[in-house]
Amino acid sequence: xxxxxxxxxxxxxxxxxxxxxxxxxxxxVEALLERIRRRDPALHAFIAVYEADARxxxxxADRAIRAGHRVGPLHGVPIALKDLVxxxxxxxxxxxxxWAERVSPVTATLAERLIAAGMIVLGKTHTVEFAMGxxxxxxxxxxxxxxxxxAVHRTPGGSSSGSGVxxxxxxxxxxxxxxxxxxVRLPAAWCGIVGLKVSAGRISTYGVLPLSFTLDTPGxxxxxxxxxxxxxxxxxxPDPRDPQTLAWAPADPLPxxxxxxxxxxxxxxxxxxxxxxxxxxxxxxxAAVETLGKLGARIVRPALPHRFSDYAAATGRIIGxxxxxxxxxxxxxxxxxxxxxxxxRIQIGRGVSARDYLLALAEREERRRAVAAALADVDxxxxxxxxxxxxxxxxxxxxxxxxxFTRAVNYLGLxxxxxxxxxTAGGLPLSLQIVCHAGxxxxxxxIGWAYEQATDWKQRRPPEPSTAKA
Numbered sequence: 049x050x051x052x053x054x055x056x057x058x059x060x061x062x063x064x065x066x067x068x069x070x071x072x073x074x075x076x077v078e079a080l081l082e083r084i085r086r087r088d089p090a091l092h093a094f095i096a097v098y099e100a101d102a103r104x105x106x107x108x109a110d111r112a113i114r115a116g117h118r119v120g121p122l123h124g125v126p127i128a129l130k131d132l133v134x135x136x137x138x139x140x141x142x143x144x145x146x147w148a149e150r151v152s153p154v155t156a157t158l159a160e161r162l163i164a165a166g167m168i169v170l171g172k173t174h175t176v177e178f179a180m181g182x183x184x185x186x187x188x189x190x191x192x193x194x195x196x197x198x199a200v201h202r203t204p205g206g207s208s209s210g211s212g213v214x215x216x217x218x219x220x221x222x223x224x225x226x227x228x229x230x231x232v233r234l235p236a237a238w239c240g241i242v243g244l245k246v247s248a249g250r251i252s253t254y255g256v257l258p259l260s261f262t263l264d265t266p267g268x269x270x271x272x273x274x275x276x277x278x279x280x281x282x283x284x285x286p287d288p289r290d291p292q293t294l295a296w297a298p299a300d301p302l303p304x305x306x307x308x309x310x311x312x313x314x315x316x317x318x319x320x321x322x323x324x325x326x327x328x329x330x331x332x333x334x335a336a337v338e339t340l341g342k343l344g345a346r347i348v349r350p351a352l353p354h355r356f357s358d359y360a361a362a363t364g365r366i367i368g369x370x371x372x373x374x375x376x377x378x379x380x381x382x383x384x385x386x387x388x389x390x391x392x393r394i395q396i397g398r399g400v401s402a403r404d405y406l407l408a409l410a411e412r413e414e415r416r417r418a419v420a421a422a423l424a425d426v427d428x429x430x431x432x433x434x435x436x437x438x439x440x441x442x443x444x445x446x447x448x449x450x451x452x453f454t455r456a457v458n459y460l461g462l463x464x465x466x467x468x469x470x471x472t473a474g475g476l477p478l479s480l481q482i483v484c485h486a487g488x489x490x491x492x493x494x495i496g497w498a499y500e501q502a503t504d505w506k507q508r509r510p511p512e513p514s515t516a517k518a
Contacts, residue, residue: 156255372397
């Protein structure tokens with residue numbers, strides 16, 4: 049069996065190597081910790097690295113596997129967690145200097161499930177403060193650097209910025225993010241990796257610092273679609289501590305992952321939505337649609353009842369109102385070191401009356417029904433994930449959002465997968481968004497896997513500094 053590089057191996061490859069005992073979790077963790085030590089000072093993906101505990105866990109996993117006590121395919125596989133995910137006794141800042149010493153009172157359900165599966169937590173990754181931002185910037189705790197451009201500091205995507213950078217740059221094989229308006233898919237898109245946005249309630253949010261209890265959804269950022277499927281399989285399912293999860297039965301996407309797209313009805317976005325989208329983004333999108341058509345999918349053009357832009361303000365009102373409930377007392381206190389870009393985003397909620405908030409939720413339900421009817425005969429809807437490739441940090445409009453194509457998915461209660469679909473001439477990643485009906489994560493993963501197998505985008509790696517070894 050060919051020996052793999054633990055720094056660039058996928059979860060699937062690590063699992064196979066650990067099972068065959070051609071690679072030890074100890075060696076994998078050590079290689080990743082060494083790369084983090086060497087590369088993260090420049091990349092700034094991690095806010096905390098748990099070196100000693102990761103080594104202990106790797107030694108325990110290695111002994112258990114050698115003794116025939118492997119608990120499952122993820123035993124010994126390292127993972128990084130967004131700094132919204134509570135681990136009891138450890139600091140979880142939510143990206144806020146205000147919470148620099150906030151010690152987690154509980155362990156999040158999703159962390160419990162990952163650890164029970166034998167996964168090894170490498171550390172916590174940076175996030176936009178209070179998860180309220182799409183560019184990936186953080187004024188006080190620092191903005192992770194998009195690894196695809198060594199010369200220009202570009203947007204990593206937010207709010208799960210550190211998770212995206214860590215996976216893309218070979219610091220972790222997989223990471224957890226959260227997505228309220230695009231915060232898993234945007235960093236996945238701009239960092240050239242895979243990101244799964246699940247339906248609300250699919251994965252428990254217990255122990256995850258909240259932004260919007262209506263729209264928050266945790267999910268994986270990974271190097272392959274199969275890796276995202278493996279993590280989703282472990283994380284999804286009912287949790288009595290999160291009532292939203294009780295509506296869903298556990299799902300396993302792996303049995304249908306390789307069924308292909310032949311015969312599926314896949315919709316493309318209306319031509320009107322192409323306005324304002326970068327030409328490289330559109331070219332990659334059109335090529336991806338063509339690829340899926342050649343694989344046997346039936347490409348159709350559903351008539352959508354609204355423009356994507358129609359959902360942006362409504363989504364912002366819901367996020368603002370619910371976010372203000374949680375951290376309004378912090379953003380209203382001008383003495384506290386709250387990110388000046390985040391403060392006004394949260395303070396939108398201060399001006400939303402109870403009536404306006406309830407009307408916004410009622411309007412959301414009406415729009416959800418209208419879109420469900422429009423998409424009733426399609427298995428998926430394709431859009432670009434972003435309107436542009438990653439842009440220089442200093443060009444990001446902090447009063448605007450990069451979540452044009454992603455917010456609608458949260459607002460409408462759908463699920464979606466972001467997968468790499470090309471690169472610009474300058475080597476910046478581009479991304480395809482595969483949107484599916486609520487609860488149809490397996491379908492999104494199935495379509496994404498078929499597309500991924502027909503292309504070689506996931507083989508690309510970011511450039512390495514000339515002074516650093518690959």
